Amino acid sequence: MALDLRLSQVRTGVAAMRQNCNYQLGTTKLGRKRGLIIGMFVCVCCQWEEVSIMDEKNIPIRTYQVCNVMEPSQSNWLRTDWIPRSGAQRIYVEIKFTLRDCNSLPGVTGTCKETFNLYYYESNNDREHYIRESNFLKIDTVAADESFTQVDIGDRIMKLNTEVRNVKVTTRKGFYLAFQDVGACIALISVRVFYKTCPLSIRNLATFPDTNTGADTSSLVEVRGSCVNQSEEREEPKMYCGADGEWLVPIGGCVCNPGYEEKGGVIKFIYIALLTSADISKCCTETQPKTPNKPPSAPQQLISEVNETSVVLEWSAPLRLGGRTDIRYSSYPGNVLFSPQQSGLGATRVCVSELQAHTRYTFTIGARNGVSQGHTARARESVSVTLTTNQAAPSPVTSIQASDVTRHDVSLAWQQPDRANGVILEYEVKYYEKNQKERSYRIMKTASRSADITGLNPLTVYVFHVRARTAAGYGEFSAPFEFSTNSDPLPLIGNAANSTLLLLSISGGVVLLLISTTVFIISHRRGQYSKAKQDLEEEKHLNPGVRIYVDPFTYEDPDQAVHEFAKEIDASNIHIEKVIGIGEFGEVCSGCLRLQGKREIYVAIKSLKAGYTDKQRRDFLSEASIMGQFDHPNIIRLEGVVTRCKPVMIITEYMENGSLNTFLRKHDGQFTVIQLVGMLRGIVSGMKYLSDMSYVHRDLAARNILVNSNLVCKVSDFGLSRVLEDESEAAYTTQIPIRWTAPEAIAYRKFTPASDTWSYGVVMWEVMSYGERPYWDMSNQDVIKAIDEGYRLPPPMDCPVCLHQLMLDCWQRDRIHRPSFTQILNILDKLIRNPTTTLRRTGGERPVPTLLEPVGGPEFVSVWSVEYWLQAIGMDMYRDTLTAAGYTSPDSLLTLTQQDMASIGIVTPSHQDQILASVQQVLLSHMQQIEEQMQDSMVPV
Ligand code: AMP
Numbered sequence: 001m002a003l004d005l006r007l008s009q010v011r012t013g014v015a016a017m018r019q020n021c022n023y024q025l026g027t028t029k030l031g032r033k034r035g036l037i038i039g040m041f042v043c044v045c046c047q048w049e050e051v052s053i054m055d056e057k058n059i060p061i062r063t064y065q066v067c068n069v070m071e072p073s074q075s076n077w078l079r080t081d082w083i084p085r086s087g088a089q090r091i092y093v094e095i096k097f098t099l100r101d102c103n104s105l106p107g108v109t110g111t112c113k114e115t116f117n118l119y120y121y122e123s124n125n126d127r128e129h130y131i132r133e134s135n136f137l138k139i140d141t142v143a144a145d146e147s148f149t150q151v152d153i154g155d156r157i158m159k160l161n162t163e164v165r166n167v168k169v170t171t172r173k174g175f176y177l178a179f180q181d182v183g184a185c186i187a188l189i190s191v192r193v194f195y196k197t198c199p200l201s202i203r204n205l206a207t208f209p210d211t212n213t214g215a216d217t218s219s220l221v222e223v224r225g226s227c228v229n230q231s232e233e234r235e236e237p238k239m240y241c242g243a244d245g246e247w248l249v250p251i252g253g254c255v256c257n258p259g260y261e262e263k264g265g266v267i268k269f270i271y272i273a274l275l276t277s278a279d280i281s282k283c284c285t286e287t288q289p290k291t292p293n294k295p296p297s298a299p300q301q302l303i304s305e306v307n308e309t310s311v312v313l314e315w316s317a318p319l320r321l322g323g324r325t326d327i328r329y330s331s332y333p334g335n336v337l338f339s340p341q342q343s344g345l346g347a348t349r350v351c352v353s354e355l356q357a358h359t360r361y362t363f364t365i366g367a368r369n370g371v372s373q374g375h376t377a378r379a380r381e382s383v384s385v386t387l388t389t390n391q392a393a394p395s396p397v398t399s400i401q402a403s404d405v406t407r408h409d410v411s412l413a414w415q416q417p418d419r420a421n422g423v424i425l426e427y428e429v430k431y432y433e434k435n436q437k438e439r440s441y442r443i444m445k446t447a448s449r450s451a452d453i454t455g456l457n458p459l460t461v462y463v464f465h466v467r468a469r470t471a472a473g474y475g476e477f478s479a480p481f482e483f484s485t486n487s488d489p490l491p492l493i494g495n496a497a498n499s500t501l502l503l504l505s506i507s508g509g510v511v512l513l514l515i516s517t518t519v520f521i522i523s524h525r526r527g528q529y530s531k532a533k534q535d536l537e538e539e540k541h542l543n544p545g546v547r548i549y550v551d552p553f554t555y556e557d558p559d560q561a562v563h564e565f566a567k568e569i570d571a572s573n574i575h576i577e578k579v580i581g582i583g584e585f586g587e588v589c590s591g592c593l594r595l596q597g598k599r600e601i602y603v604a605i606k607s608l609k610a611g612y613t614d615k616q617r618r619d620f621l622s623e624a625s626i627m628g629q630f631d632h633p634n635i636i637r638l639e640g641v642v643t644r645c646k647p648v649m650i651i652t653e654y655m656e657n658g659s660l661n662t663f664l665r666k667h668d669g670q671f672t673v674i675q676l677v678g679m680l681r682g683i684v685s686g687m688k689y690l691s692d693m694s695y696v697h698r699d700l701a702a703r704n705i706l707v708n709s710n711l712v713c714k715v716s717d718f719g720l721s722r723v724l725e726d727e728s729e730a731a732y733t734t735q736i737p738i739r740w741t742a743p744e745a746i747a748y749r750k751f752t753p754a755s756d757t758w759s760y761g762v763v764m765w766e767v768m769s770y771g772e773r774p775y776w777d778m779s780n781q782d783v784i785k786a787i788d789e790g791y792r793l794p795p796p797m798d799c800p801v802c803l804h805q806l807m808l809d810c811w812q813r814d815r816i817h818r819p820s821f822t823q824i825l826n827i828l829d830k831l832i833r834n835p836t837t838t839l840r841r842t843g844g845e846r847p848v849p850t851l852l853e854p855v856g857g858p859e860f861v862s863v864w865s866v867e868y869w870l871q872a873i874g875m876d877m878y879r880d881t882l883t884a885a886g887y888t889s890p891d892s893l894l895t896l897t898q899q900d901m902a903s904i905g906i907v908t909p910s911h912q913d914q915i916l917a918s919v920q921q922v923l924l925s926h927m928q929q930i931e932e933q934m935q936d937s938m939v940p941v
Contacts, residue, residue, distance in 0.1 A: 047076035067185035069105055069112040074183035082126035084174040088195030089215035092166045098159055099144035100185035114610045115143045117180040118165055122172035136178050138576050139167045143610035143647050168215045198241035204253025206237030217243045217572040218596050227254035261347035294322035295372040295381055299365050302383045308392035310353040315365055324369045331365050357392040357421035394468040394475035395419040402483045407458035413450040414466050422470035434461040435596045440644050456485045457567050549695040552625030558618040562641055565628030569640035576605055585620045590654055593639055602654040603639055607647040624650045626718040633916040634686030636706055636716035655706035663707045664771035673839050676767050679713045681828045686715040688821035691753040698751050700759035701740045702766040738780040743787055754815035761810025769796030800839045829894055873918045881905055893919045
């Protein structure tokens with residue numbers, strides 16, 4: 001159904017605004033567009049200029065322009081007049097603008113931008129003269145699809161961009177919009193603000209008023225209809241107004257009062273004399289007929305109108321009514337659908353549907369009244385018509401069934417339509433993620449009554465519709481069929497809960513492996529097993545319970561890879577708030593993500609800046625394809641991606657304290673050794689997970705570790721592997737993070753888990769020195785030389801000897817002598833358990849001979865209780881479960897994983913997340929207590 005887009009009948013305008021600016025009310029009209037009058041404020045000292053230009057039809061138009069591309073840190077604001085929202089709950093802003101390509105401006109590198117920001121501010125005051133910039137909430141960063149390169153106006157008009165954004169406005173009577181320029185060369189050509197309504201509609205004889213759509217993009221507004229004149233309620237009429245202005249799901253409705261019939265959705269008066277039998281008997285008792293009653297004669301002038309496999313029959317009342325008014329009509333044959341009904345018809349019209357295509361039918365209409373004999377009308381009381389139905393499309397497919405459901409695939413099968421109406425040439429399967437609705441769907445065609453659907457996202461509800469096609473065209477789609485993908489990589493065969501068949505093709509040959517269900521499938525590329533560029537030598541054998549990382553670059557289509565591992569998010573569910581960093585591909589912002597049925601969460605949003613090449617898009621999205629494969633409390637979690645609209649975005653969990661190096665520098669000397677070790681433990685736990693998945697990070701450094709508000713450290717930045725693979729020798733040496741990279745990786749690109757271990761040693765050093773730059777201001781060349789000569793970083797101030805020794809172990813020249821992440825994790829856990837003996841000695845003291853077997857010591861007596869902890873995080877319902885499974889101390893919790901929880905019956909994902917996040921916090925505070933005890937027990941020197 002077409003959308004009902006309506007311009008808000010409001011006065012809106014474009015105005016200039018800047019903090020401390022002096023405003024004047026301007027009177028110039030920017031233009032009049034379909035009832036939209038645009039007035040404006042002019043800001044005296046702001047950078048936006050009001051400029052007249054000619055449009056492509058040589059008609060003068062007013063624009064607002066800004067082009068401060070040479071100076072850094074621009075923030076130029078332009079705002080509209082107050083716009084009353086007139087009951088709208090979500091408004092749409094359509095902006096037409098042109099934008100100059102930064103590359104076409106000489107000498108502006110770094111300062112020139114290709115985006116601007118759109119903000120809004122809800123207010124009851126229609127005359128605010130001064131609004132603080134900080135009061136505005138960001139709707140979005142707007143990038144151009146097309147940027148122009150020459151100053152020529154004609155060229156610029158050709159590259160007009162139209163972007164539409166929408167935002168919920170529910171709190172005040174109206175709102176202001178603002179445009180923030182951050183250093184781009186832009187001309188704003190027009191701004192339209194509108195909202196959507198579901199138009200006045202009549203369904204099932206009930207009128208539904210013109211209704212504003214709801215506040216959320218997924219909201220349905222329930223509307224009660226009122227029965228049209230001369231009709232009464234059969235069942236409460238209701239419909240839902242969808243966010244796109246479409247009416248959905250009509251329920252209930254009204255029926256015509258006696259003597260009235262429905263025609264084309266409205267009531268048409270037919271003949272007033274027809275009353276119901278009850279009324280007639282009442283009338284009869286009052287007015288006795290003078291002549292005896294008789295059955296009626298046959299109805300007259302029966303005409304038919306064929307529409308594919310439906311027929312409308314209409315006739316006139318019999319010539320003789322037999323002295324009575326209680327006439328009723330019946331139609332024949334049966335086994336077809338009559339509307340409003342087959343017999344007892346008061347009206348002289350009936351619609352017959354579900355007939356066979358290309359078939360000859362004879363219809364008979366009989367008339368009866370209260371004195372007619374028998375159950376059917378006699379021949380003399382009937383009239384007939386013979387007709388042939390047309391060719392028709394097949395009826396909808398029914399009985400869809402799903403089987404072999406896995407994380408990403410499902411097999412569907414269905415029945416042939418009841419009325420195929422010809423030979424079925426093919427079936428079409430349309431499917432989409434339920435929460436995406438039909439905004440983005442995929443189509444698959446098949447000649448058989450089944451289809452294998454692949455490439456689905458795990459644990460996602462999908463909606464399927466199937467329709468058939470004959471020579472007469474497509475039939476209607478089936479009713480929606482929903483099912484959810486699961487988290488299993490493979491479908492279960494029979495009832496073998498622990499085993500399943502994995503068909504794995506290796507080097508062109510096909511091998512059948514019987515493995516545990518927890519093993520994840522390996523990627524295929526043109527029939528070849530490929531773990532691509534990971535080092536096979538270091539690769540783990542395919543162990544039950546181990547997931548293997550799949551290189552997204554083994555996919556020819558990057559979108560297929562990203563959708564395999566990442567969930568597509570509708571951009572309207574993301575609310576960007578502020579810029580928090582600059583990444584390689586564009587800005588990193590923070591904001592909120594609200595997904596249907598889930599609570600709103602704070603997220604980080606990385607966007608791909610406008611003007612990107614295919615390669616940049618692929619590289620940008622590859623990080624999401626990698627991140628999406630990981631699921632660990634110390635690895636940054638991917639929430640999803642936006643690829644189907646611009647800008648392309650990657651959404652991850654938000655880490656309040658940003659990157660670890662900056663965070664530590666800010667808090668120099670403020671943490672206890674135990675807290676620092678807690679951070680290191682988190683990082684190594686994440687790295688162990690990655691190496692178990694055979695993923696080599698290649699850029700492990702404190703700048704690529706993010707810290708959340710609970711001081712939990714998570715490994716991030718999964719972009720470097722791709723960079724280092726692709727680059728030429730010269731580019732490679734400039735890209736490689738020398739100070740963090742193992743000598744063999746620098747020398748001959750030997751990246752392995754052991755080279756990540758080297759980097760981990762450097763991260764340990766960064767952490768213990770509160771973000772100091774490794775090797776200070778030595779040049780890269782000097783660093784390489786020093787390492788080669790056997791030089792290693794000295795212990796940072798107050799660093800326990802054992803930790804420095806662990807760093808030295810990570811920096812063993814021969815990589816086979818470096819500890820694995822599992823070993824490092826065990827060492828740190830032992831240090832944490834025995835801090836009094838292991839973490840006390842710092843710097844100058846005698847080094848511990850070998851850290852792989854740290855010195856034992858008296859176990860710490862725990863004052864911590866699982867009960868209090870669970871109570872504190874609102875999870876006390878799991879007290880018995882965890883205690884029974886032996887999780888009674890912080891030590892035991894160290895090993896707790898999602899799988900462990902699932903196996904003991906903690907299956908709710910949000911509960912699992914909460915427990916895991918809190919475990920790290922518990923450990924930190926537990927260690928803090930130990931630290932305090934240690935200090936208390938220390939003898940002053
Ligand atoms: P990246 O492109 O990953 O290097 O990100 C650039 C910067 O954005 C980082 O140095 C962080 O300061 C910030 N950032 C990236 N991701 C997040 C996140 N998930 N939470 C908070 N800040 C982030």
